[in-house]
Amino acid sequence: MKAMLLESTGDVDPLHPPLKLVQQPEPTLNPGEVLLKVTRCGVCHTELDEIEGRMPPPRLPIILGHQVVGIIEEGGNKGSRVGAAWIASACGDCDFCNCGRENLCPDFKATGRDIDGGYAEYMKVRADFVHHIPDSISDSEAAPLLCAGAIGYRSLRLSNLQDGGSLGLMGFGGSNHLVLKLVKFKFPNSKVFAFSRNPQEREFALSLGAAWAGGIDQNPPGVLDAVIDTTPVWGPGIEALKILKPGGRLVINAIRKEDKDKDILLQLNYPAHLWMEKEVKSVANVTREDVSEFLKLAAEAGIKPEYQEYDLKDANQALVEMKQGKIRGAKVITVN
Ligand SMILES: [Zn+2]
Ligand SMILES: [Zn+2]
Secondary structure (H helix, E strand, O other): OEEEEEOOOOOOEOOEOOEEEEEOOOOOOOOOEEEEEEEEEEEOHHHHHHHOOOOOOOOOOEOOOOOEEEEEEEOOOOOOEEEEOOEEEOOOOOOOHHHOOHHHOOOOEEEOOOEOOOOEOEEEEEHHHEEEOOOOOOHHHHHHHHHHHHHHHHHHHHOOOOOOOEEEEEOOOHHHHHHHHHHHHHOOOOEEEEEOOOHHHHHHHHHOOOOEEEOOOOOOOOOEEEEEEOOOOOHHHHHHHHOEEEEEEEEEOOOOOOOOOHHHHHHOOHHHHHOOOOEEEEOOOOOHHHHHHHHHHHHHHOOOOOEEEEEHHHHHHHHHHHHOOOOOOEEEEEOO
16 A cells, blocks of 8 residues: 655754655555545644654654544445544543543554544554544545544533624634634634634634634734634733633643743733633643544534645645645645
8 A cells, every 4th residue: 555654853844844655565454444545534633743853652653643534444334434633542441531631542553643643645553543524524625624633522512602792713723714714603602812823714704603713922802701822822822811811711722832932921911821720721732532522513503614635645735734724724645
């Protein structure tokens, strides 16, 4: 099969494409696994964290990709269309797994990091960790819902936003544009304020119904009940804390932050940024429930991502463009 392989970690840069197109044998199944013929795989910012070594895969080479849509070819309901998400497995037996928080399991394994992912023609996955995809959602539409959407859904839940409350979105890429669509459906009386350094993203947010869009350091009209920060750096989080209402919550939807502007944390000012019971909460991974609930909700609400498609062999171009911030919605690799 054809696969795009990550052989070593390093900076993502157009002159040194991180992934190599190779031919390799199809995976062989263990009991309880299914073989997927991959049709689409979404591109996630987490891939940059893996490639650039902020969260290196435990073994190399590896096939990245954790928003995988495919058809079961072997080991299960042959012919059924399913999705594989970031959660590849959890132990099923620890305190976290036993209380619906399998995303925090110490033995959490991630697709495209701990096991080979979907930047390939085939992949294998545990049968009890695949998700049915509603018929109204196409393969390309489904791929970004599996991570960007599911983790956006989890982030929105953790933000404690209620209908009528105001929500800030720091960064407006694959995940937050789906959060905006979700808020429009679930909380019709809420206002969403979008923050981005990129004017196209700001315009995009307004076109999807944001009440206001501005730069990261611009003040929105009014203070906010919650902010979801999807940016890879620290500055936006500091700005977000400043504009939260008393008791408001900042949710950081990022698996890693880059170090380049870390010095800004020294500007953290307790009375301005944290006092008055402001909270900071990170989001870690997703549960199977997050993914399946969000897929159902997306079908019900008609939530569809905006996306651009790239051929499997052009996965490097998608990654470079993501690194450069050339994002409008989500990026999807087309495979079969
Ligand atoms: Zn992801
Ligand atoms: Zn566990």
